[in-house]
Amino acid sequence: MARARQGKKSSSRGRGGDRPEPGSGGWKAARTWVAGVASAVLIAAVGVVFTAWYTASGSDAIDRIGNQPPVTVGHVEVELDERPLVLREPVTDPRDRAILLGKAVSDADVAAMLARHHVATIGDMTATVVLTGNRSSVRIIDIEPRVLTRAAPSDGAYLVPGTAGETGTVELIADLDRRPVRFATKEDPRTAYFTKKQIDLKHDEVVTLSLSIVGAKAYYEFDLVATVLAGDRSEKIVINGPGGVPFRLTGRAGSYRTAYSRTGSGFWVPEPSGRACTAAEKC
Secondary structure, X not given: OHHHHHHHHHHHHHXXXXXXXXXXXXXXXXXXHHHHHHHHHHHHHHHHHHHHHHHXXXXXXXXXXXXXXXXXXXXXXXXXXXXXXXXXXXXXXXXXXXHHOOOOOXXXXXXXXXXXXXXXXXXXXXXXXXXXXXXXXXXXXXXXXXXXXXXXXXXXXXXXXXXXXXXXXXXXXXXXXXXXXXXXXXOOOOOOHHHOOOEEEOXXXXXXXXXXXXXXXXXXXXXXXXEEEEOOEEEEEEEOOHHHOOEXXXXXXXXXXXXXXXXXXXXXXXXXXXXXXXXXXXX
């Protein structure tokens, strides 16, 4: 009997809600709750710090880790329509001659054929370049033409335009015949433009450059090299011509081995031998 009463007494003490002994389930629940609150506060603090870091420079760091350049070259175009053009060599390949004469070919075929023969404008050209910033803030501190090839003026084939075109107004101009080659304005051709001004871009901001390049003394192949400052780092961005090939420009030759006139359909027909454009002053 005494043993039975002892059991009941113990039972009533447990049901009465006496303070649990340390290490019991109640204290474990409290510790779990405290740990949960501390974790939530820590996560919130980390989130605030990360958000501030990402807003300030995190996207720039991620772009650098992904080898994203500070500036992207989005578009490059050289105006060839209604301009006299010169090919480096005469067109002798039957397939290329068929393309030149417009025998059921596409514009892409014509562009590829002209590229194979190193087509160049005469005396001057205008390149339109579109650049997009890839950092929170970048500064283009210089752009300069870099001559890759210099040779005698092209004389392979002279392509006469169907109608005379006019060159649009450009912001900057560079002369490949002068050293050093630098972009300047027409109003102040002796002062390098980027010694006075730079171009600032924010992330996803776009700038369109209209760049005029002249050269009369030789045949030139060249690209453009932009110096871009992003944070405390400077990088060189190489800008090639359409199709990823160098830009091309040629001076006027003393004579041309062949000549073609452009038709209203956009293709060329050979000039009769008696009317061939063989002298520079006649072309």
